[in-house]
Amino acid sequence: MDDYDNYTHDGTVDMKKNPANKKTTGNWKACRFILGNECCERLAYYGMSTNLVNYLITRLGQGNVAASNNVTNWGGTCYITPLFGAFLADAYLGRYWTIAIFVMIYVSGMTLLTLSASVPGLKPSCSGDVCNPKAGQTAAFFVALYMIALGTGGIKPCVSSFGADQFDETDEYEKKKKSSFFNWFYFSINVGALIASSVLVWIQMNVGWEWGFGIPAVAMAIAVMFFFAGSRYYRLQLPGGSPLTRIFQVIVASFRKLNVEVPRDKSLLYETPDEESNIKGSRKLEHTDKFKFFDKAAVETPNDQLKSVANPWSLCTVTQVEELKSIIGLLPIWASGIVFATVYSQMSTMFVLQGNTMDQHIGPHFEIPSASLSLFDTVSVLFWAPIYDQFIVPLARKFTGHDRGFTQLQRMGIGLVISIFAMVVAGILEVVRLHYVREHGFFDVKQIPMSIFWQVPQYFLIGCAEVFTFIGQLEFFYDQAPDAMRSLCSALSLTTVALGNYLSTVLVTIVTKVTTKGGKLGWIPDNLNRGHLDYFYWLLAILSLLNFFVYLWIAKCYTYKKTAGSTH
Known part of the structure; x- marks a missing residue:
């Protein structure tokens, strides 16, 4: 028993492909x-x-x-x-x-x-x-x-x-x-x-x-x-072999058995008798009741029973079916991260443009480029990451009873809320800035005498939101991905950043076209002193709020992955 406990039980091996020794x-x-x-x-x-x-x-x-x-x-x-x-x-x-x-x-x-x-x-x-x-x-x-x-x-x-x-x-x-x-x-x-x-x-x-x-x-x-x-x-x-092939096998097998009825007793669904999954590097997954249509792929028909070896394009194991279900279940959570990534992308676009209109001097001789204020986002992450790990988690654990303090979905949700406040703070700063412009008639002044360091709070809030949402997302996609698809799911989570940038581009394009009709300057003109960048920030804050409410519904409906033999 002691020797058994010296080795990992999650399928990992060492460099020589022997079972990994914990010590x-x-x-x-x-x-x-x-x-x-x-x-x-x-x-x-x-x-x-x-x-x-x-x-x-x-x-x-x-x-x-x-x-x-x-x-x-x-x-x-x-x-x-x-x-x-x-x-x-x-x-x-x-x-x-x-x-x-x-x-x-x-x-x-x-x-x-x-x-x-x-x-x-x-x-x-x-x-x-x-x-x-x-x-x-x-x-x-x-x-x-x-x-x-x-x-x-x-x-x-x-x-x-x-x-x-x-x-x-x-x-x-x-x-x-x-x-x-x-x-x-x-x-x-x-x-x-x-x-x-x-x-x-x-x-x-x-x-x-x-x-x-x-x-x-x-x-x-x-x-x-x-x-x-x-x-x-x-x-x-x-x-574990091609994950895409396994996904398509379940889809094809399900449609081939379109008229087959799934038994009420789910223990009758096909699974290998061995303790280990037939997918290399993957533990068995327990059956779930979501996306029931794909259970048809694991129904063993008389035609399947006649074959000495199961045809994976006609008969799939419960674990293989659950792999596909897991991926489908992750997609709504993945989609909810796109709006957050759109807010995150403002640091390299609208925050910089906003900073360009403000006083960038530190002392009489040195100017800080507006793009360099992203340093405060990085400093925020460096501050909040250890604070979260060493203080917030132990404190939250006392109230929630959860090992991690918060569940991964709760952690990501907190980050979404903080991102809303980041947009609100950026919008308030722009309202104050434009009021200062109108009050002093600085419409055509390149840099108004208002310190760029008033932008620090919005950068700091974005960094705090990252610690909750982006790190939570990393952990969530690793933890909830099928064992043999973890790299693919990590890559999928990264695409939210790309899509968030694309969504930002689309929003800016639409806003510019809609608000410049009739010869108007629009919300985001070349001269921001004559525009309304604050309206764009309010738009992002509203979209983030709506996204958060949708996320709450998605998170409430989500069922965490359960491997065979696990107790949680």
Whole structure:
């Protein structure tokens, strides 16, 4: 019995594919390498991406529109490629080997990017402020850029799930630690982001792009060393085969048995007799009563019984059916995160435009760029992540009795409420700002004498909302995903950020068209002193409030996943 308790019971193995030993693998001894890797990787990513638009304009000679579109297209790609990386991880390679392969592509891309900005021949020749890049030099830069996008696609969806794999879900003591891991994981991301958005941006603008890209490349190399240094401590979940194939098998089998009646006694539904699931790397899932139509796929007909081996396109196990049900159940929660991501995206758009109209001076000689105020979002995350883990959770646990203090859905809901207040605070500031403009007749003044630091509260609230919603989302999608689909579900959660940006674009486009009819300036004109940006903030606050009420209904209807043999 003692020997049995020395090994994990969630299907994880060590690097030699033996059952993972609890004493020598996993837990925080493994996670310190994963967190170090993530901190350096995010420093590298934000270090080269935060100021990328300025490189395209100053060194590659692109206009504002072209440079902006290239950055957003590349950024969108960085949130699409995780779907590809996640599929490979869940289906064939496993999370460790997917990260190991893609991290090498990533560091190669960072190296090429640095060379394209520093080596004669690859580096555009400049005369003063005017640069004339050759077609080959531009091509080398974009090859490097999209190598990075491909590399990040294998890391983004896998690394958080890989870290969570280091804690045995069947062990109550380790399971409590897993919740803390997601807090410290997000903390490490923001440590990297803080250094990148402050120190590295300054180096790029004041020292040179050679150092500005070179330091992130070195950080990425350190990230690689961190990752491989912890290999002997890691616990690995085995890949379970193509998750998409299993999903389509259930759908096809259900429609093939359209006229078959599901028995009232659900124990009659087809499942393998073994204790383990027939899906590699996955525990058995208990039957649920939601989406009953798909239960038809697990009904064993006389025709199925005649076959010595079950045809998966005609007969599926209960666990396979429940996998599909789990994914369908996650989609409404996923969709409710898009509006939150839209609010989050305002930090890089409307908050910056609002800040551009305010006094940016710190003392008589130094000005802070309005985009740099996003530092206060990062500081907020760095402040609230440990506060949540060390103080809020223990306090909430006394009132709720829940191990995590709040359920994952409660945590995400709290973040949605805080995001509403962030929009309200931003709107109130804009009302005050416009009143100041009208009172003093500052309609055509570029920067009114009102400190930009009045924006700090709205950035700080967004950071606080992130700690609740984004970290809760990370944990929720890992925990509620079927065992063999965790990377794919993590990638799915990342797409809310991309869709939130797209929704923001759509809203701005619609608002501009509707409010500029009849020769009016509209809510968001080039001169914000003559516009009504506050109305746009109120619109987002109302949409966030409606989204929250819909979320409450979705959360109330949601049924948490239950593995066979579990008690909760």
